[in-house]
Every structure is written in structure tokens, then in C-alpha cells.
Amino acid sequence: MNLNQLTIAEAIKELKEKKFSSIDITKACLEQIKKHNYEINAFITVDEKGALEQAKIADKLASQGETWEAKPLLGIPIALKDIFLTKGLKTTAASKVLENYIPQYDATVTKKLKDAGAVILGKTNLDAWAHGSSGENSDFGATKNPWNKEYVPGGSSSGSAASLAADMCLASTGTDTGGSIRLPASFNNLVGLKPTYGRVSRYGIIAMASSLDTIGHFTKTVEDSAILLNVTAGSDPLDATTPGVEPQDYTKSIGKGVKGLKIGVPKEYFTGGLDSAIKDKVETAIKKLEELGVEIVEISLPNTEYAVSVYYIIMSSEVSSNLARYDGIRFGNDRSSFGEEAKRRIMLGTFTLSTGYYDAYYKKAMQVRTLIKQDFDKAFEKVDAIISPVSPTAPWKLGEKVNDPLKMYLSDIFTVTANLAGIPGLSVPAGFIRSASSGQAELPVGIQILGPQFSEEKLFQIGNAYEKSTDFYKQKPTL
Ligand code: GLN
Numbered sequence: 001m002n003l004n005q006l007t008i009a010e011a012i013k014e015l016k017e018k019k020f021s022s023i024d025i026t027k028a029c030l031e032q033i034k035k036h037n038y039e040i041n042a043f044i045t046v047d048e049k050g051a052l053e054q055a056k057i058a059d060k061l062a063s064q065g066e067t068w069e070a071k072p073l074l075g076i077p078i079a080l081k082d083i084f085l086t087k088g089l090k091t092t093a094a095s096k097v098l099e100n101y102i103p104q105y106d107a108t109v110t111k112k113l114k115d116a117g118a119v120i121l122g123k124t125n126l127d128a129w130a131h132g133s134s135g136e137n138s139d140f141g142a143t144k145n146p147w148n149k150e151y152v153p154g155g156s157s158s159g160s161a162a163s164l165a166a167d168m169c170l171a172s173t174g175t176d177t178g179g180s181i182r183l184p185a186s187f188n189n190l191v192g193l194k195p196t197y198g199r200v201s202r203y204g205i206i207a208m209a210s211s212l213d214t215i216g217h218f219t220k221t222v223e224d225s226a227i228l229l230n231v232t233a234g235s236d237p238l239d240a241t242t243p244g245v246e247p248q249d250y251t252k253s254i255g256k257g258v259k260g261l262k263i264g265v266p267k268e269y270f271t272g273g274l275d276s277a278i279k280d281k282v283e284t285a286i287k288k289l290e291e292l293g294v295e296i297v298e299i300s301l302p303n304t305e306y307a308v309s310v311y312y313i314i315m316s317s318e319v320s321s322n323l324a325r326y327d328g329i330r331f332g333n334d335r336s337s338f339g340e341e342a343k344r345r346i347m348l349g350t351f352t353l354s355t356g357y358y359d360a361y362y363k364k365a366m367q368v369r370t371l372i373k374q375d376f377d378k379a380f381e382k383v384d385a386i387i388s389p390v391s392p393t394a395p396w397k398l399g400e401k402v403n404d405p406l407k408m409y410l411s412d413i414f415t416v417t418a419n420l421a422g423i424p425g426l427s428v429p430a431g432f433i434r435s436a437s438s439g440q441a442e443l444p445v446g447i448q449i450l451g452p453q454f455s456e457e458k459l460f461q462i463g464n465a466y467e468k469s470t471d472f473y474k475q476k477p478t479l
Pocket of ligand 1: 156177178179180
């Protein structure tokens with residue numbers, strides 16, 4: 001196995017045993033980027049020099065006796081979505097507006113990752129401003145799905161998912177406002193974590209919709225996801241929406257098994273537009289969990305049908321407000337550099353917030369948001385967690401939905417509910433399908449596990465037990 005193919009847990013074990021150095025593993029990732037980024041377009045910026053310097057420092061620290069208890073990611077090469085501010089390293093949000101923007105400071109998560117000893121390889125591609133589900137809204141060209149380069153990798157964290165699926169890094173970060181971590185994780189056979197709203201600081205991450213934005217990551221295994229959350233979680237004086245709830249040691253839930261847990265299956269998530277091949281995969285996963293000792297309970301989330309409409313009103317309202325700061329005066333190019341999708345959302349949001357329409361759209365959407373949250377509260381009185389599909393369809397072909405934004409928005413139907421309710425979600429690989437939308441191509445599909453606020457530990461427990469009962473997560477694309 002090449003070093004760039006290792007998981008974080010495997011790499012740490014072998015770094016500790018001095019089987020190789022951080023320089024070796026960083027070079028292996030940079031090699032892989034050189035070989036394949038030109039066709040996958042996962043990175044906007046590769047910081048080769050900076051990464052090698054950080055790896056050298058990590059090796060030096062390790063040789064001086066620094067421990068992985070103190071610096072849990074010492075020497076581990078990772079990639080950051082290009083929406084996380086990185087001091088001195090260009091951060092574009094994949095928009096022409098910020099094409100030359102060099103931040104003066106690090107996002108809290110960037111800083112925490114650096115302090116934990118991680119090596120930052122570079123910045124990954126995304127739908128501009130994180131608006132999208134396919135990666136095609138980037139002003140720097142679409143990212144391709146490493147499993148089949150004619151297909152989308154999912155978005156908006158398209159480059160973070162594709163770079164990890166192509167083994168260009170050992171993990172990558174993402175943001176999830178309506179599904180942008182879980183959807184690409186599912187489309188790339190990866191584990192994707194969207195934490196509870198406020199669990200991870202948003203400070204220094206370019207805002208999309210502030211009441212929905214959550215900061216998470218992509219990993220090759222559930223255990224790695226827990227290792228990363230141990231580093232990134234916690235309250236931050238610079239983000240007032242991070243509560244004082246103490247983070248746990250999330251790795252404690254790994255290997256615990258799932259006997260006796262109750263998992264709900266929401267009947268509203270298995271109707272209508274759900275691709276039958278995906279339905280089969282989710283049902284197989286449910287059976288697997290039953291075999292592992294889980295009690296499956298049918299539940300109802302009756303307001304699901306309103307979720308996409310509610311999300312697109314609230315999200316656009318907040319987008320129109322957040323993007324108002326990009327006026328070309330303080331940073332970046334002027335507003336004429338916004339792409340079509342950003343303009344669409346600014347216009348929609350300005351409309352829903354304007355006098356006369358505010359009550360009819362924004363206020364109404366906020367009321368229904370509360371009902372959606374209450375649906376989950378009620379469900380979690382009966383069950384520990386919920387299992388559902390991530391996306392109603394398999395990955396689609398590049399170009400297939402770009403001219404039909406409403407069709408694209410529907411791919412968010414099973415993910416936006418968690419953002420509206422502020423609850424955590426974990427996407428875990430569940431196999432490969434040939435479906436109506438994917439034609440002859442075999443493409444990855446994931447399942448989603450949802451839990452009450454701050455139940456990340458439980459999600460890892462379930463995700464890990466399920467993952468280990470399959471071997472999907474071990475499979476790699478042929479590049
Ligand atoms: N696909 C959704 C959208 O276009 C989600 C985006 C996100 O989570 N950043 O808004």
C-alpha cells in the first residue's frame with residue numbers, strides 16, 4: 001500500500017514506530033496530486049513548499065520526543081476546502097470575487113489543525129461560495145468524480161471529497177449548510193461528518209448561511225472522523241454560537257458495537273423520487289444493523305415535504321445578507337464578478353427579506369423550520385438515531401443538471417432537514433450501484449445516520465459498527 005492510501009489511525013501508528021516520516025507521507029500525497037489533479041481538478045491551490053516545511057517541522061518535533069497525545073495529528077497531511085481562511089495562503093471560495101485574496105489570519109479550525117501538527121497540503125475546489133450540489137458552480141472549473149470522471153463528485157465540498165477519494169490526502173475539511181459534506185461523501189465512498197450546529201467554530205470560514213453552516217470533514221473511516229472531531233470540536237470565544245457543552249473523547253465510541261440501540265426509519269424518506277437502487281442499498285444496510293443487534297422502529301417526520309422550500313428561502317435570505325460585504329471596497333473584486341448561482345441566490349434572498357414579502361416567505365419559513373425541528377425532537381424520544389438515504393439519486397453526469405437549478409436543489413431533500421434542525425449527520429459508504437441516473441457506471445452510494453444535538457459519539461458508534469460489517473470503505477477507484 002502506498003503511504004498516501006493510509007488512514008489517519010494507520011499513519012499515526014506507523015509514524016510512532018518510525019517506519020516512515022511525515023516528509024515521506026507528505027511527498028507521497030504531493031506525488032499523487034501531481035499525477036492526477038490535472039484531470040480531477042480537486043485542488044485550487046497546492047502549497048507544496050509550505051507542506052514540505054510543515055512536514056519537516058513535524059519530523060523534527062517527533063524526533064525531539066513530541067507525542068501524538070499532545071499533538072494528535074502530528075505529521076498528517078490534510079487538505080482544506082478553499083473556504084477556510086489560511087493565513088498567507090490564497091483563499092478564494094472558488095469565486096472570481098476572491099481570486100487573489102490572501103487572508104491575514106487563520107480560521108479557528110485551521111489554527112486548531114495546525115496546532116495539532118497537521119500538514120496543510122493546499123486548498124480544495126468547491127461550488128463558488130459553497131452554493132451547489134455538484135461542484136460545477138466553481139469559477140475554477142468543475143471537479144470530476146474519481147470513480148468515474150464523467151460524473152459529478154457531489155458538492156459543494158467537491159474537491160475535498162475527490163482529493164480524498166483519489167488518495168491525494170489522508171483527510172480533508174468541508175462545510176455543510178444543506179448537505180455539502182454528506183452528499184459528496186456518499187458520491188465518493190467516504191465518511192462525511194456534519195456535526196451539530198455550533199459544535200465546531202465557524203470563525204474564519206467564509207459564511208454562506210450563518211444559521212445553517214456547520215464545519216466538518218471527510219475521512220476514509222469512521223475512526224478517523226472521530227480523531228479529527230477531537231481536534232476541531234469545542235467552544236470558541238470568537239464564535240458566539242459555539243455553546244459551552246464539553247466535547248467528549250469521540251474515539252471512545254469506536255468498537256463499542258450497537259446491541260440494544262433503537263434506530264428509526266422515517267417513512268417519508270422512502271417515497272417519491274427515491275431511486276430504487278438506492279432504496280435497496282439503504283434497506284440492505286438496515287438489515288445489516290438489525291443483524292448487529294439494533295432494534296429498527298418506523299418513525300414519521302411529517303414536515304419533510306416542506307424542507308427543500310424552507311431551506312432555499314432561509315438559506316438565500318442569509319446568503320443575500322452575507323454576500324453584501326463583497327462590495328469590492330474592502331477585499332476582492334466588485335460585484336460584477338459574482339457567478340450566476342450567487343446572483344440567483346442574492347436576488348431570491350433580497351426578495352424574501354423585502355417589506356411585504358418578509359412575512360409571507362421568510363417568517364413563514366422560520367415557523368416551518370421550527371416544526372421540522374419538532375419532528376426530530378419527537379422522533380428522538382423514541383429512538384437513539386435515524387437512518388436514511390443521503391441523496392435520492394446516484395451521482396449524475398457532468399452537465400446533466402447545470403441548466404436546471406430546481407432539479408439540482410431537489411438532490412438536497414434528505415440532507416437539508418438536519419441543517420434546519422441543527423442536528424448532526426454522518427454519511428457512511430453503503431456500496432455501489434448502477435442506477436437509472438448513473439446508467440452503466442458503478443458508482444458509490446452512502447447511508448446517513450442522524451442523531452439528536454451533540455450525539456456525535458453515538459453516530460460514530462453506529463457508523464463504525466456498520467462500516468466494519470462491510471468492506472465497502474476499503475474499495476478504491478481506479479484512476
Ligand atoms: N446543495 C445545497 C445548496 O446548494 C447545500 C450547500 C451546502 O451545504 N453548502 O445550497
